[in-house]
Amino acid sequence: MYDVQKLRETFPSTTVFKDHALMGMFRTAKIESFLRDWIIKRKAGVDGRINDIDELSRYVATIIPHRNEKERLEDEARSNGETRPFLAKINISFNPKTNQYNFEIPDLGFTYDNTIIEDYVWDRIKEELIGEAGGWGLIKLGYLPPEGVKRGRFTLLEYKNFCPYEINLDAYREARSKYEDTEEWMDVLLGAIDYDASGFESKGMLEQDVWLAKHTMLTRLLPFIQPRINLIELAPQQTGKSYIFGKIDKYGWLAGGGSLSRAKLFMDMRPGAKTRGLVTFADYVAVDEIKSIKFTNDKEMAGILKGYMEDGFVNVGGTRVEGEAGIIFLGNIDVEDMIPGRDMFQDLPEVFRDSALIQRIHGFVPGHNIHPISPDMIMDGWALNTEYFTEIMHLLRSPAESMRYRGLVEELVTVESQGEISNREKEAVMRLCTGYMKLFFPHADSELIKTPKFKMEFTKYCLNPAVAMQQTVLEQMKIINPNEFKNKYMASYYVR
Structure with missing residues (x-):
């Protein structure tokens, strides 16, 4: 484990106390790690701890509205002319048919069909939105009443990109140079993604096995920090795959099991839509539970995936679609199937058993090196702030x-x-x-x-x-x- 005093000296403004019980409360509320650390930083005392849980709960309820509060926000925008600022993830789309920008807030149920960004607002906020196609931010909504044949729509009044830290890569590099022991630095990185390095040590484990478990956990971060890395991880359940790809970083996207379309991943070509897909603005797209994934058209998706994973672009309906997102395939298999010479793809859909597709995968993450996540593996103490660390990885x-x-x-x-x-x-x-x-x-x-x-x-x-x-x-x-x-x-x- 790393030296806490040294960590706080080398990263004086970007550490946070990750209280085990408090982290459990945030997980129950389904609040992502980067939002959690931002809130803790704002509300903690000088000792890093939060003593008034009731006040914290009220603040969270105010700043991060739940989906069932959509009607309250709608009424607030309509009655008062604007809502209070709140944190949410917003996506932006340009509609050439109407020559207007629209937005959606998926977590709250606001869709492109009933929203608009007026030009005077767009000119003010576009620098924070262009290139990311949206993202997490502080948002204020307004309301535009019906006029003639135009129906009423909700408007975006303010957007401030959610990045509460001043990020300096040179300062980060300088801080890293203070760690002569790379093993200690590895433990610092584990703390940044909510894991306690000492919890990886189990009775009877060899030192090399502990190192492999920690290194493999951090291997999952490669698509966070390097453009267009394609990975596959087939591993036992409860080893933290979905948590890493779904809760740590605001720039990636975890697509759960179920149906996945070309339109969602690359571009929606419906008339009047022309909406960019996930690969065009996410740092990575992790496809979870690939045993049960269904594509709307297997043959089309296999071809388009191979093209994108090879070149970083594809042509969809005559439109060139480019992206820097890595493609990550995640699935659960038994430990017994993870031995040399065993077909680890045997239970996967046929689309994933195409050697031409597999050949475009850069690496197989050895997830079997990680034991099922136990309470001892969850961070409980001072650690590098998750939000800060994910911003660093994004800049790199x-x-x-x-x-x-x-x-x-x-x-x-x-x-x-x-x-x-x-x-x-x-x-x-x-x-x-x-x-x-x-x-x-x-x-x-x-x-x-x-x-x-x-x-x-x-x-x-x-x-x-x-x-x-x-x-x-x-x-x-x-x-x-x-x-x-x-x-x-x-x-x-x-x-x-």
């Missing part, structure tokens, strides 16, 4: 940062093969290594990477896990399509 996805870290990886890693090297395989390993470097060594530079200690740690924390994740993908392709892949072998990857 920028093209400039990705080029910088990829350049360092290219300097470090050399590839050898007796035959032709697969470009997909090499790109997968290098992309995973780049994400890992951002996660574990954000302070890396051209001088640091030349040191023997760094090379050794990069091999352990970045290169070896990346190769293993791609190796598992190849093994599954050999099982599913032996005619094409049985004689395929990975190249060898070394640190120069």
Whole structure:
């Protein structure tokens, strides 16, 4: 476990006390981690604790309205001309048919059909909305009464992007440089996503198994920090998959089991709609419970997924749809099915048993390394603020940062093969290594990477896990399509 005093000194304004019982209350209220930490930061005393639970409950009820309060907000907007500011997730869409912007607030039931953003408001707030197609923010609604043939609609009066911290990547890198022990830094990152590193240690566990469990938990963050990383994780239940992808970050999207359409993922081509899909504005799209997922058109979806996962863009109805979102497939399987040589895709829908689709997955997350989540694994104490950390990861996805870290990886890693090297395989390993470097060594530079200690740690924390994740993908392709892949072998990857 990390040194708490050191953590608070290196991150003086971005730590928060994560009280075990209090976190349970927020989970019961279905409040995401990044919102929880923002609220705790505002309401906690100097000791980091919240003593007045009743006052906290009243504040939460005021700032984050429940879905059943839609009618109250509607009446407030209509009667008073505006609502009180509240926190919610908003999505924006331009309607070329009416030449207007509309918005939706899915959690409260406001839809594009009964909303509008007037031009004078759009001109004031568009800089906070363009590029993200919406997001979490402080919102104030108004009401526009019916006029002639136009029906009444709710208007967006104010929007302030939800980012309560001043984010400085250089300051973050400087703070990371204070941690000479990468093991301690790994524990800091676990605390940032609500896990207590000491809780991963069970009686009789080997030290290496504990390390693998912690490292695997953090591997799930690669799509948060590196653009267009495609992963699959098939693991036992209750290992925290849905929590990581659904509750930690406001920039990603967890699509639950059920039906999923091309329109939802890429673009809605209905006349007058032209609504951008999830991949165009989310950092990642995690498709949960893939055993039960149903696509509205399997053949169409398989083709479009392969195109997007390969190139980062597809053509839908003559429109080019681009995105930086990684595609993540999540599913539950028994531990017994996670042994070398076993077909781990055997119970999945046919669309996921296409070797051409699997080949576009960069890595297989070894979720079986993580034990079922127990109370001891939940953070209880001072930790890095989740909201701050997810903002850092989002900023590290920028093209400039990705080029910088990829350049360092290219300097470090050399590839050898007796035959032709697969470009997909090499790109997968290098992309995973780049994400890992951002996660574990954000302070890396051209001088640091030349040191023997760094090379050794990069091999352990970045290169070896990346190769293993791609190796598992190849093994599954050999099982599913032996005619094409049985004689395929990975190249060898070394640190120069």
